[in-house]
Amino acid sequence: MKKYQLMAPGPTPVPSEVLLAMAQPMIHHRTPEYEALFVEVRAGLKQLFQTGQEVLPLACSGTGAMEAAVVNTLSAGDRVAVVRAGKFGERWVEICRAYGLDVVELAAPFGETVPAGRVVETLRREPRLRAVLAQHSETSTGVLHDVRGYAAATRGTDTLLIVDAVSSLGIADLPMDAWGVDVVVAGSQKGLMLPPGVGFCALGDRAWARTKTATLPKYYLNLGEERRCVVKNEAHFTPAVSIIVGLRQVLRMLEREGLPNVFRRHDRLARATRAGAEALGLELFAKATPSPAVTAVVAPPGVDSERIVAAYAEAHNITIAGGQGEMKGRLFRLGHMGYAAEFDVITALAALEQVLADLGQPVDFGASVRAAQKTFAEKA
Amino acid sequence: MKKYQLMAPGPTPVPSEVLLAMAQPMIHHRTPEYEALFVEVRAGLKQLFQTGQEVLPLACSGTGAMEAAVVNTLSAGDRVAVVRAGKFGERWVEICRAYGLDVVELAAPFGETVPAGRVVETLRREPRLRAVLAQHSETSTGVLHDVRGYAAATRGTDTLLIVDAVSSLGIADLPMDAWGVDVVVAGSQKGLMLPPGVGFCALGDRAWARTKTATLPKYYLNLGEERRCVVKNEAHFTPAVSIIVGLRQVLRMLEREGLPNVFRRHDRLARATRAGAEALGLELFAKATPSPAVTAVVAPPGVDSERIVAAYAEAHNITIAGGQGEMKGRLFRLGHMGYAAEFDVITALAALEQVLADLGQPVDFGASVRAAQKTFAEKA
Known part of the structure; x- marks a missing residue:
C-alpha cells in the first residue's frame, strides 16, 4: 500500500x-x-x-x-x-x-x-x-x-x-x-x-x-x-x-485558523522546504523573493527533472510537478499550499531523499528532514 | 421530516x-x-x-x-x-x-x-x-x-x-x-x-x-x-x-441503460407529467412539440404561479421552477430530466394536487397520479 x-x-x-x-x-x-x-x-x-x-x-x-x-x-x-x-x-x-x-x-x-x-x-x-x-x-x-x-x-x-x-x-x-x-x-x-x-x-x-x-x-x-x-x-x-x-x-x-496564522503556516512550510532542499545540496530556482506557495528546485547536474517527478509518482505514489515550458527537465516543484501542514513537508522531503538515492545521487539520508524540523522548531 | x-x-x-x-x-x-x-x-x-x-x-x-x-x-x-x-x-x-x-x-x-x-x-x-x-x-x-x-x-x-x-x-x-x-x-x-x-x-x-x-x-x-x-x-x-x-x-x-432507453424513459416521464397536469384541468404552456426534459404548466386563472412554486418549497420541501422573464407569475415548470424516474413524477403530481388544494383550488385528489400511472402502464 x-x-x-x-x-x-x-x-x-x-x-x-x-x-x-x-x-x-x-x-x-x-x-x-x-x-x-x-x-x-x-x-x-x-x-x-x-x-x-x-x-x-x-x-x-x-x-x-x-x-x-x-x-x-x-x-x-x-x-x-x-x-x-x-x-x-x-x-x-x-x-x-x-x-x-x-x-x-x-x-x-x-x-x-x-x-x-x-x-x-x-x-x-x-x-x-x-x-x-x-x-x-x-x-x-x-x-x-x-x-x-x-x-x-x-x-x-x-x-x-x-x-x-x-x-x-x-x-x-x-x-x-x-x-x-x-x-x-x-x-x-x-x-x-x-x-x-x-x-x-x-x-x-x-x-x-x-x-x-x-x-x-x-x-x-x-x-x-x-x-x-x-x-x-x-x-x-x-x-x-x-x-x-x-x-x-x-x-x-x-x-x-485566522488569516495571519494561515500566512504564517505557509511561510513556515516554504522555509522548511527550502531548507530541506538546500540541505541536500540542491539549488533553489527562485533567486528573488521565493513564494510561500511552491518551491522550485533545480535538478542535480545530469539529472532530468522529469525523472524525479516520475520517481515520486512510481515509487511513492506522490504527485509533484516538473518545470513548464523552457524549464521542463530543469526543475521540479513541490507545492505546500492550501491543505498542507508540517508533516506533508516532512513526507515530501523524505521522499526526495529516497528518489535522489534511487536515481544514483549521493544522499545523506535524513539531512533534509532534519533541516525542516529545525525550521519548525524555531519560534515562528 | x-x-x-x-x-x-x-x-x-x-x-x-x-x-x-x-x-x-x-x-x-x-x-x-x-x-x-x-x-x-x-x-x-x-x-x-x-x-x-x-x-x-x-x-x-x-x-x-x-x-x-x-x-x-x-x-x-x-x-x-x-x-x-x-x-x-x-x-x-x-x-x-x-x-x-x-x-x-x-x-x-x-x-x-x-x-x-x-x-x-x-x-x-x-x-x-x-x-x-x-x-x-x-x-x-x-x-x-x-x-x-x-x-x-x-x-x-x-x-x-x-x-x-x-x-x-x-x-x-x-x-x-x-x-x-x-x-x-x-x-x-x-x-x-x-x-x-x-x-x-x-x-x-x-x-x-x-x-x-x-x-x-x-x-x-x-x-x-x-x-x-x-x-x-x-x-x-x-x-x-x-x-x-x-x-x-x-x-x-x-x-x-442504453441511449435509446434513456430517451424512452424521458419521453414516458414527460408524457405522464403532461397527462397528470391535464387531468387536473390545467393548461400546458408548450403548444408545439413539448420537450421531454421539462413540462411548463399554466397556473390556474387567478393564481400567481410563484405561489405554486413557493407552496411546493414551503409545504413539501420540493424545488420546482417558476416562469422566467415575461412568463414569471404565469407558469410553473416541473423538471423530469437526468436522474429522474417514474415515482419522481408521481411525487411531483401528488404534491401538485396538495399544493393546488392548499391554494383553494378545487382538486380531484388522485386524478393526476392516476393519469400518470395509466401512461406508465401503456407499452412504451
Whole structure:
C-alpha cells in the first residue's frame, strides 16, 4: 500500500469535511437555502480578499478569471505593461494580445522578479499606460512579485494594477484595499483547498469605474452583470453549486485558523522546504523573493527533472510537478499550499531523499528532514 | 421530516454513486490516473453526442459553452439567424449582439416553435447567412425545436447550424453526425446528472473549418487550442477535475441503460407529467412539440404561479421552477430530466394536487397520479 499524496502546486488536496459537504445531495441555486449559504460565502470572501468590494465567483478556471479582468477593464488598442517572468506572466501577454491590446513586456529571467522601480520607470516613460498586469506568486518559477511596490507605483496614476493571485490568495498576505490593488484574480484549487472550477475577481472602485468605458466584447465574463446578481445573492449564470457549497466550509476553516496564522503556516512550510532542499545540496530556482506557495528546485547536474517527478509518482505514489515550458527537465516543484501542514513537508522531503538515492545521487539520508524540523522548531 | 426533492429543470439530482466518486480525494489532472479516466470520458462523450468528433469539456456553465460556439465560428459583422421563442433563444441573441454580429431574429410566441420552413425561407432570402442558432429543448417554455428540420435546411448551404442542447443532451435524441448539426453545446447539470460547472462543445468538420477564419477574439474559450490538448488527453487550462471524475460514472450509467432507453424513459416521464397536469384541468404552456426534459404548466386563472412554486418549497420541501422573464407569475415548470424516474413524477403530481388544494383550488385528489400511472402502464 502506497498512500496517494497530492503535493503539486495545485490542485491541492481537499479536506474531507469539504469533500463531504460537496457530496451532499445537489441543491438548487435559486432557493432560500442557497441564498443563506451565499450570504455567508460573500462575507467570507471579502475577509479573505481583505476588501470591502464584492468578490465575484465565476464558473471557470483561474485563466477564465484572468480573462475576465482584462475584458472588463480594457479596450482594443489600449497600451498595457505585463510583468513577465514565468509561464503565467506569459499567459497575461497571450490574453492581452488575443484581445488586441498593445503590450509592453517587463520581462525578467525566470526565477527572478521585476523590481517595483521598473514599474515606476515604465509609468514615467509611458504616461498613457492603462494597466499593469502581474502575478503575485508566479507558480511556474516559485517567486513572489512585489505587488505592494507595484501598487504604490500605480495607485497615484491612471494606470490600473491587475494581479493574478491564483496561487497566493490565502497563502501570502495581499491586503487588496490597504495596498490599493485594483483587480485581484484567484482560483478555487490552490489556497482555497477546493476542486478546480471556480475563478474569482474582485475589483476596486477605480476598476469598476473603468468597466463603464471598457469596450472589449464579453458576455459570459461580464463582471458588471455578475455583480448586479451577486449583490442579490444570485449568480448571472448557473453557478458551480457544489464548489460553492464546499467554499463555505473552506471559509469557515480559514476563519477558524485566522488569516495571519494561515500566512504564517505557509511561510513556515516554504522555509522548511527550502531548507530541506538546500540541505541536500540542491539549488533553489527562485533567486528573488521565493513564494510561500511552491518551491522550485533545480535538478542535480545530469539529472532530468522529469525523472524525479516520475520517481515520486512510481515509487511513492506522490504527485509533484516538473518545470513548464523552457524549464521542463530543469526543475521540479513541490507545492505546500492550501491543505498542507508540517508533516506533508516532512513526507515530501523524505521522499526526495529516497528518489535522489534511487536515481544514483549521493544522499545523506535524513539531512533534509532534519533541516525542516529545525525550521519548525524555531519560534515562528 | 420532509425529504428534500430537487424537481427543477436543472440542476438535477446527482446519483449517490456519482457524489461518492466526486468525494474521493482530489487527483491531479496531469497524471496517468487522470489520463486513463479521460480516455474513457472522451469515448463516452462521443457516444452520447452521437458523433465521431471530439467533444470538448470546458470549465464553465452552459452559457460559457454557448459563447464558445459563437466566438470560434463567427466574425464581427457576420449575419446570423437566431430561433427565438424563449429565454434561451434570447440568450443567443444577446451573446451574438455582444460580439457585434448582425442578428436576424426568427421569433415565435413563447410556448410555440419555429417551423423548419421558416429557416428554409430565411436561407433563401439571406444567402450570406453565416449561421443559424437555436435551442433543441427551450428550457424556459418547455418546447422542443425541430433541429432535424433545421439541419436538413442548413446542411446543403454554407450556413452553420449551432444548437444549444443544454437541456436535451441525454434526454431527447440528437444524432449530431447523422442529422448534420454543425455545433452541439451542452452542460453538466441536466441530462448528465452532474453538478453545474462543465460545459461541452462538439464541432463538425464544417464548423472546424470555419474556426480557421473566424476572427472574434477569444482565449479561455479557444476551441482549437482546447482540441489540441484534448486529443492528448489533456486540457488547455485546469479542468473541473471533480466533475470530470463524476462524469465517468455518469457515462457508465448511461451506457448501462442504453441511449435509446434513456430517451424512452424521458419521453414516458414527460408524457405522464403532461397527462397528470391535464387531468387536473390545467393548461400546458408548450403548444408545439413539448420537450421531454421539462413540462411548463399554466397556473390556474387567478393564481400567481410563484405561489405554486413557493407552496411546493414551503409545504413539501420540493424545488420546482417558476416562469422566467415575461412568463414569471404565469407558469410553473416541473423538471423530469437526468436522474429522474417514474415515482419522481408521481411525487411531483401528488404534491401538485396538495399544493393546488392548499391554494383553494378545487382538486380531484388522485386524478393526476392516476393519469400518470395509466401512461406508465401503456407499452412504451
